[in-house]
Amino acid sequence: SGISTFAHLKHVKCLSERDTPFDIGIIGAPFDTAVSYRPGARFGPRAIRAASARQTSFRGFNPRRGLNPYSAPYTIIDCGDIPITPFDNALAVQQMSEAFLELGSRPPALVHSTNPKPKLLTLGGDHSVALPALRALNKIYGGPVAVLHFDAHLDTWHPAKYPSAWPSAQSDFTHGSMFWIASNEGLIINGSSAHAGLRSRLTGWEDYEDDERQGFLRISADDIDEMGTAGIVNAILERIGTETPTYLSLDIDVLDPGLCPGTGTPEAGGWTSREVIRILRGLEGLNVVGADIVEVAPAYDGRGEQTALVASQVAYEILTSWVG
Amino acid sequence: SGISTFAHLKHVKCLSERDTPFDIGIIGAPFDTAVSYRPGARFGPRAIRAASARQTSFRGFNPRRGLNPYSAPYTIIDCGDIPITPFDNALAVQQMSEAFLELGSRPPALVHSTNPKPKLLTLGGDHSVALPALRALNKIYGGPVAVLHFDAHLDTWHPAKYPSAWPSAQSDFTHGSMFWIASNEGLIINGSSAHAGLRSRLTGWEDYEDDERQGFLRISADDIDEMGTAGIVNAILERIGTETPTYLSLDIDVLDPGLCPGTGTPEAGGWTSREVIRILRGLEGLNVVGADIVEVAPAYDGRGEQTALVASQVAYEILTSWVG
Amino acid sequence: SGISTFAHLKHVKCLSERDTPFDIGIIGAPFDTAVSYRPGARFGPRAIRAASARQTSFRGFNPRRGLNPYSAPYTIIDCGDIPITPFDNALAVQQMSEAFLELGSRPPALVHSTNPKPKLLTLGGDHSVALPALRALNKIYGGPVAVLHFDAHLDTWHPAKYPSAWPSAQSDFTHGSMFWIASNEGLIINGSSAHAGLRSRLTGWEDYEDDERQGFLRISADDIDEMGTAGIVNAILERIGTETPTYLSLDIDVLDPGLCPGTGTPEAGGWTSREVIRILRGLEGLNVVGADIVEVAPAYDGRGEQTALVASQVAYEILTSWVG
Amino acid sequence: SGISTFAHLKHVKCLSERDTPFDIGIIGAPFDTAVSYRPGARFGPRAIRAASARQTSFRGFNPRRGLNPYSAPYTIIDCGDIPITPFDNALAVQQMSEAFLELGSRPPALVHSTNPKPKLLTLGGDHSVALPALRALNKIYGGPVAVLHFDAHLDTWHPAKYPSAWPSAQSDFTHGSMFWIASNEGLIINGSSAHAGLRSRLTGWEDYEDDERQGFLRISADDIDEMGTAGIVNAILERIGTETPTYLSLDIDVLDPGLCPGTGTPEAGGWTSREVIRILRGLEGLNVVGADIVEVAPAYDGRGEQTALVASQVAYEILTSWVG
Amino acid sequence: SGISTFAHLKHVKCLSERDTPFDIGIIGAPFDTAVSYRPGARFGPRAIRAASARQTSFRGFNPRRGLNPYSAPYTIIDCGDIPITPFDNALAVQQMSEAFLELGSRPPALVHSTNPKPKLLTLGGDHSVALPALRALNKIYGGPVAVLHFDAHLDTWHPAKYPSAWPSAQSDFTHGSMFWIASNEGLIINGSSAHAGLRSRLTGWEDYEDDERQGFLRISADDIDEMGTAGIVNAILERIGTETPTYLSLDIDVLDPGLCPGTGTPEAGGWTSREVIRILRGLEGLNVVGADIVEVAPAYDGRGEQTALVASQVAYEILTSWVG
Amino acid sequence: SGISTFAHLKHVKCLSERDTPFDIGIIGAPFDTAVSYRPGARFGPRAIRAASARQTSFRGFNPRRGLNPYSAPYTIIDCGDIPITPFDNALAVQQMSEAFLELGSRPPALVHSTNPKPKLLTLGGDHSVALPALRALNKIYGGPVAVLHFDAHLDTWHPAKYPSAWPSAQSDFTHGSMFWIASNEGLIINGSSAHAGLRSRLTGWEDYEDDERQGFLRISADDIDEMGTAGIVNAILERIGTETPTYLSLDIDVLDPGLCPGTGTPEAGGWTSREVIRILRGLEGLNVVGADIVEVAPAYDGRGEQTALVASQVAYEILTSWVG
Numbered sequence A, B, C, D, E, F: 001s002g003i004s005t006f007a008h009l010k011h012v013k014c015l016s017e018r019d020t021p022f023d024i025g026i027i028g029a030p031f032d033t034a035v036s037y038r039p040g041a042r043f044g045p046r047a048i049r050a051a052s053a054r055q056t057s058f059r060g061f062n063p064r065r066g067l068n069p070y071s072a073p074y075t076i077i078d079c080g081d082i083p084i085t086p087f088d089n090a091l092a093v094q095q096m097s098e099a100f101l102e103l104g105s106r107p108p109a110l111v112h113s114t115n116p117k118p119k120l121l122t123l124g125g126d127h128s129v130a131l132p133a134l135r136a137l138n139k140i141y142g143g144p145v146a147v148l149h150f151d152a153h154l155d156t157w158h159p160a161k162y163p164s165a166w167p168s169a170q171s172d173f174t175h176g177s178m179f180w181i182a183s184n185e186g187l188i189i190n191g192s193s194a195h196a197g198l199r200s201r202l203t204g205w206e207d208y209e210d211d212e213r214q215g216f217l218r219i220s221a222d223d224i225d226e227m228g229t230a231g232i233v234n235a236i237l238e239r240i241g242t243e244t245p246t247y248l249s250l251d252i253d254v255l256d257p258g259l260c261p262g263t264g265t266p267e268a269g270g271w272t273s274r275e276v277i278r279i280l281r282g283l284e285g286l287n288v289v290g291a292d293i294v295e296v297a298p299a300y301d302g303r304g305e306q307t308a309l310v311a312s313q314v315a316y317e318i319l320t321s322w323v324g
């Protein structure tokens, strides 16, 4: 069939068709009205699915890990997209929160799974989709989770750091402050979380201080030059451990904009896909209970759809870890 | 100077620098979070300004009309952009409404002008920016105005025509329903307004019935094949007359998407720029008190910036009419 | 759901899932290895589906005709794509022929339909996909059909007109000679078929003579300047009548390449989408039993996906005629 | 062979290899340092040659005229490009003038030709290349020629109309004033020349007055709406007649920038390629002794190379007239 | 001259004009109908030639090696393209095989050359062109050669690994299985060949086992992180030695798709051009008897033609080695 | 305001409005008629300004250095562009020289500044703009300065190295020879200057010999593989010291064209933005008295404006050093 699902996976409209249990659900969050600069990530799910077209169960073996996520006993399906309003962010967050919660609370397909719940891999959408995801995980797992956050940006900014002459409660929710909100709501384990790939401008050192209060370790993009990918991996593993339930949130702008131009708030000096893949492969031991790949804005991508391609590869690496 | 103002006009941050009177103000409304499909019109003002770079007062004579808008006695300035939140549409509307009202209420630069108030030419932004513009005009002119609306779409849709499982008041405000809201608020003269260039799909004939209740004449894109540009002009002039204060609102998608691909909700079968320019030149007699050019989304434009170029030409034709 | 089917229609893998009857099936033919110049039409089905995303049953009413094809009693589904080898054209033709025959031979969904068989709307793919379609129709309808062919090119060229030092039987099958093969096989009613939009270079007048022997009327692109769209419509209706079972084959290159650049063998001087839509709307009376939209090569389209957009509009107009 | 010559014509480096006589020479003028806005036309010759790849002698028959220019008795070759400095316009003009003169002064290939001299079809380059071409024709034909000028712009501007704080003699030579210089030098027959497709802004009516003093008839882009292509043709034929030696100079910006975005100084509201082709085909009776196609700037063209495609079609129509 | 040959080299249509002996021939293979995903590499030769425009004999000195390949005593010419049918792969392979064999069997230009035969550098085209090249070399050198294969993919896949419901002999020949066919035909020295840059998904470890049976050493893209470019060079030199006649086959997708997006089956995580150039420069000692650069698909490249630029640089480095 | 100045800095037309003192002036040099290949850098200033839109004083803190250049006591303004003729390079150089001299000779804004003169950061334009900049600095500082030159190319070529059949004095001034002219004029301290990132083809070793006579140290792009960024930094610091008044000239083509495709003479194998940023941050100790960022040609950039983004980051790093 020529219909674009992620990696040609079976498509079930999970939200409305509730009969098909699954272990891993790919779900699109076509939402981009919480961005501060270039919109367009609402088409991220479509672009990532199209870029995954060469992924198939037939030739899906990952030699870096020695297994094929698509032929594992786990049931992986493409749940389609969450219907999300582009007009009212408060409503949008609610729509996403309920969708994530409902899907994530179902029993998994595999009875003897070590996973008590199905795992969701969200294709963004802007980064703010991580807030409803964390709200859902908090309820599903009965407490906060660690966040492993790949990004050029902190995204833990106090909402007031986006200055506005005319503040509004709804304006607090942005793709740069959703982790601050999440921390404030107690959704993130303070002390077990980490940023990786940071390199943006700041308001000042106080951004880092605030970030620390929220309990994040910071690994900057430049750190890789001294630590190598292995050093990054070790720092993360040491920070999070292999037991802590962890939400893996990857903003595609952690990659260099020369390689991944299709994003909204690009920052020069990022990581390469070779580096990011290596790091992800080193993190198999983490207990990742949910994940997202966000900020793919295809209108800014190249004709070769290089950004979406990296996003689909990241999804594949995450799936590899989940079934391995 | 290499700084991009519209047509190299003098730049004054009108909203904060209130000392410079003007007769015509170009003002950007970088807002696009009321769109139903492709966002990106927040960068419309930047693109239109860049595409106007070959317009100068030195060689600004319009031979179709026999005058140079930039060397007229009127003071035309580029007011920059209205600061608008991209996170909260309710707040955004308020920000725009107040900006339009404040700017439009000032005394004009030219004392003996026949215009009691300065005129604003808004560079959108998505089409919803017309609502705050109409709210401001209603206050400035003390009553409703006619609307001359160039568009492939009606934009008079009842908000409920955008179906949503979870309605919200804020979701009513979209780039397809702002004229419905305006009509409902009594901002539009029922019976003196007109659409030109219509060709979109509908929910059914009831869309037209609702549109008629709001008092619009409908000229479809196909009508030009029988009526010619002169017929279109006559129908509009007959509808609106030369006295009625009129808001001219031009959605760039009235042009064919093959010629103007840089827009969010393109519809095949549109008008050419030659046709649109001729129609605009035939409408000099209208009493246009405010205008906008909206829905230019440069991320979808060609490398030759052809869409923004047409938009800048439309602006030039409107300015020509205003000073002539 | 965010999965791209045509106009958000229900997706059924018709070829393997045979339980769902349908009246109209949209079927992709991702095949482009019979092209003489730019390949890439294998991604035509994906692009046309993506460009149809703003078509929904909710707002699918066609005001040019006064009905909504997606809310008609007919069952319209998206059958996905035919699996077609890109390596062996002989095999590919066989794969397509059998798929078209099998799908087209089923009983329709609507018992009291005037259509004895479901109708297929093929999204190409290069133009050669019309040959297997005609072979299937010949069997389904027990005889030849008329061909209404919108194209800049004749596509009735004798295979020997593509010169090759080393001829081969398989090389005879190209996107420029499939109608010659079809005529030779007796699949086309001689005397009832027509080309519309012709404007390519030729080998000489002998091309036209050969074309006439195959029984085509020729309407050139330039004819519209004298005849108008109404004249084109009349000429076609007079040629084909309203009874003759007709295959409508629309090569997107019938449109001007300035408007529809995303195609493989562009020819300057084509029709506009406004003209093509008008012509199609005038042809409602034809007895179209199958149709295709071919030669959309998205790698050459603009960022605004303007070519695919026209293709999706053409599909919509054909569907409108079919349910009307 | 895969080497890009125009229409796969034989390539001879005419300037250095003087043994091959020819009747018609295609010659590139990769020069663009006389432009006032976007440069890039130096790559026009490469782009036009690439876009001509589907033109061959085998299938080169022009049905609009009934002949194949590439199989005529005339020898048509691709002379390659003139070597032109991009650093010093005074030198560049000299290089082009001498090349045009030397090539155009040779005896033609066909002994009994009615053409005393070979004809050159120049692929620009910016429009200023017409000045050296006219200087050469003046010497070759022993007097001034008529100019038939397709363009959105007059190009007869007095150099002082490009204002500069610091004038310089070399700055007088631009792509907007080369016809003024040519008129001043007596290269153009006053009273027999014509512009077609005009629509740019002016400094004022004085531009037209100056243009009239130079002896041009002005046909604006909008005139086609009343006159049709036939009216345009008649006006031109009446102006120039069929005897006057004429230089045909076609600036690609005469076409609408929506259709031909790949140019440097685009003006909305232009002609379509269908219109331009029709006009050119109506002008077969002119005595065209030299021609150029200029201002194709491929960096601004679409992926479908639509602008270069039109340019290559225009070249084909001119060649058709020349051999017919 | 403005005609695009590789590096402005002299153009001879070698296949038909047999009088010009040469030591090194650049030859285009515009063939892409053996690809499994995006076609378009048929325009690779044109793109690579255009991107080589800044290579000249005048400034052709390679400081990494200390010589200028274009001023060496060797005769290097651009042979143009092999005429290849796009309709019948069996015929196409035959056309290429005979062309490679005929050209490669001629005496070289330089009498006292250490090369008994001229060397061909093929500009692809998809990767399958390596099969006819190897068939020709087998005949010219009287036995198998080693293959040094830069690629993200193995390309030694058993044809059955591309599953098809309907197998056909012709479908066995693809850009992913041509080395399997070559190995099976005894064209490749088992034990002396190597892949470099591997990183694709597999069907399973059996792909590697099959690859080993064919005698390849595998160097993955990730290996460079531990071994460095020097380690890669050493591993290759150790594997192949400096005597073994070797075919160097470089699939442009060995580079990262962020840097080289213009290719058909991109894989994230590739090498940079700095790395590839360094490796190539370290391999001067190899006895390379033929080479190709394949899978450049310009329709997916950036506006800056960055992919074709790398390909032209790779060609330059290979030429440097050949004349050094 | 939506008017694009660099980093939203205050705009003053410094050349004509002389009342506003400044410490650092950003000044555009929209000049590109000294390029040897692709023009288009005249739009570099516009593109870099647009790409700087996310730089603001509010969030302008550079964590790599620990300060915010936009909130320092220094007055940084955007001076707009120098008016430069595109028609006459001799005049253009004069226009730039006088502008640089006049602006650079003014007293700075900050009375107690250690800088006796304001510093100019030029946004090119092609690289030749460095010559007028150096001429101005020579007068302002009363002697030659060191040049720290990031580039793939030497740009110290003797003008005769660009061969021309017809030499002219004006042709000597190019973007490849401006440092040769500067050296000849005694503007560059012999022995204290350095190139970084070299990797182009040469005419031969004599290019290096000539370069040495001009007193440059050469660091090639490949050197970073052995030396690392720290090694590069040390070599530069050792060469130039921390006292020598230095002109920092950064050609964007020092970066890899895969990452920064928007430039005119790209060379494969360049540095990444991560590497370049690290090197710049290591060079804070230099006494940089003027700087440029040149050769950004946005027509060749990607949709994600990745090249201009790196240029704006480089500007930010230079500003950081200047205020630190």
Ligand SMILES: [Mn+2]
Pocket (backbone or CB within 6 Å): A127, A151, A153, A155, A175, A251, A295
């Ligand atoms: Mn983020």
Ligand SMILES: [Mn+2]
Pocket (backbone or CB within 6 Å): A151, A152, A153, A251, A253, A254, A265, A295
């Ligand atoms: Mn981010």
Ligand SMILES: [Mn+2]
Pocket (backbone or CB within 6 Å): B127, B151, B153, B155, B175, B251, B295
């Ligand atoms: Mn609208």
Ligand SMILES: [Mn+2]
Pocket (backbone or CB within 6 Å): B151, B152, B153, B251, B253, B254, B265, B295
């Ligand atoms: Mn609209």
Ligand SMILES: [Mn+2]
Pocket (backbone or CB within 6 Å): C127, C151, C153, C155, C175, C251, C295
């Ligand atoms: Mn066709």
Ligand SMILES: [Mn+2]
Pocket (backbone or CB within 6 Å): C151, C152, C153, C251, C253, C254, C265, C295
């Ligand atoms: Mn066709």
Ligand SMILES: [Mn+2]
Pocket (backbone or CB within 6 Å): D127, D151, D153, D155, D175, D251, D295
């Ligand atoms: Mn012109």
Ligand SMILES: [Mn+2]
Pocket (backbone or CB within 6 Å): D151, D152, D153, D251, D253, D254, D265, D295
């Ligand atoms: Mn022009």
Ligand SMILES: [Mn+2]
Pocket (backbone or CB within 6 Å): E127, E151, E153, E155, E175, E251, E295
């Ligand atoms: Mn390969």
Ligand SMILES: [Mn+2]
Pocket (backbone or CB within 6 Å): E151, E152, E153, E251, E253, E254, E265, E295
């Ligand atoms: Mn490969």
Ligand SMILES: [Mn+2]
Pocket (backbone or CB within 6 Å): F127, F151, F153, F155, F175, F251, F295
């Ligand atoms: Mn340079």
Ligand SMILES: [Mn+2]
Pocket (backbone or CB within 6 Å): F151, F152, F153, F251, F253, F254, F265, F295
């Ligand atoms: Mn350089």
